[in-house]
Amino acid sequence: MHLSKWGYYADLVVYPIVVLALTLVSFRSPHSRFFGVFFLCSLSGMAGWTFVEYAMHRFVLHLIRAAAQMHDMHHASPAAFVGTPSWLSLAAFGLGAFIPLWTIAGLEVASGAVTGLMMGYVWYLVVHDAVHRWRLNRGSMLYRARLRHAYHHHHVDQRDGNFGVTTGLWDRLLGTAIDYSPGQRTKRLG
Numbered sequence: 001m002h003l004s005k006w007g008y009y010a011d012l013v014v015y016p017i018v019v020l021a022l023t024l025v026s027f028r029s030p031h032s033r034f035f036g037v038f039f040l041c042s043l044s045g046m047a048g049w050t051f052v053e054y055a056m057h058r059f060v061l062h063l064i065r066a067a068a069q070m071h072d073m074h075h076a077s078p079a080a081f082v083g084t085p086s087w088l089s090l091a092a093f094g095l096g097a098f099i100p101l102w103t104i105a106g107l108e109v110a111s112g113a114v115t116g117l118m119m120g121y122v123w124y125l126v127v128h129d130a131v132h133r134w135r136l137n138r139g140s141m142l143y144r145a146r147l148r149h150a151y152h153h154h155h156v157d158q159r160d161g162n163f164g165v166t167t168g169l170w171d172r173l174l175g176t177a178i179d180y181s182p183g184q185r186t187k188r189l190g
Helices: 005-009 011-026 034-058 067-076 088-106 106-131 141-154 170-172
Strands: none
Touching: 005 011, 011 034, 011 106, 034 106, 034 170, 067 141, 088 106, 106 141
């Protein structure tokens, strides 16, 4: 949905605060193994985010009608402030990840994994903003992400693909990668 500029960038303020709060709450753990568990769960959450990002983009934003209609606004105007409000993404993290993990595995695992997921989400927000709005150096990691994402937006070979924004790993593994090698023509991203 269309957001104000502040609403669009709010997650870059809200999520670091939530991550800090989750970390501080978790530090209250009486277990001597807390740091190791929290750290490993955070790393797992960051890695897991890449698959969540791919799956949400491929299956929710492109196949579920209501979500796809909103996502089409982004495709029609990539530089517009179209996104998910913070309250909705926070609810999804809470109901979809934190509460189930807390119930099943405890506070250390839940807070660590969700901290990692949220850090992955913030990285996604930064990368996605960069590929649409920043001036990038040719050959940089973000420039390659821009090329990969441009092929997603412009369906150069008339098929959907390149659903990963922060990484092309899942597209390659699941057969949805579209070649964006430098020798091919690319349309300019807005």
